[in-house]
């Protein structure tokens with residue numbers, strides 16, 4: 001299983017360092033085949049040593065240049081970061097990234113050999129129309145994306161389940177992941193209010209190969225409840 005922690009706009013450089021020290025001390029009992037990823041805020045990126053991978057929540061598809069407020073390859077290379085989240089619904093919906101922007105970012109970081117955790121997900125309005133509408137929407141989020149890229153992981157995150165405490169049902173996750181697996185034969189993560197109380201049933205679902213976690217990743221205790229479940 002993959003366990004990916006997305007801190008979003010939470011934690012500081014100082015608290016991230018403490019978090020990682022605490023996490024690392026307790027990761028020795030995790031299963032060897034399990035992989036842990038941490039996506040701290042940009043100001044907390046650094047070269048941390050341990051049994052986990054540090055990735056960036058975002059970057060601009062450029063080595064360096066005049067892109068106020070963004071970071072590029074040069075800033076990531078300083079900390080040997082070569083893992084990136086692309087397509088998160090908060091970047092698409094709040095920060096206005098179009099599918100074209102997302103695809104451009106994907107192509108650039110693919111060229112650089114980055115491991116890409118690529119997020120897709122539907123609104124509640126689409127979910128209520130049924131699985132065909134959901135799949136049509138999810139497939140549209142692969143437009144311009146090379147789904148055969150070797151360092152490609154997909155995170156299915158229904159928008160209505162992100163940060164809401166409302167998790168998709170086992171049936172909904174099963175049906176969606178099975179349908180996704182037929183078109184993208186890559187590791188599939190589920191994201192959306194994953195926590196200690198639901199990790200068992202989610203991790204047991206066939207074709208769920210990991211979880212992307214926001215809220216429950218912010219404290220080491222709650223994240224470790226998932227990693228060590």
Ligand code: PEP
Nearest residue numbers: 162163191192193214215
């Ligand atoms: C996320 O934003 O990737 C996420 C899954 O958040 P949460 O776990 O808080 O729903």
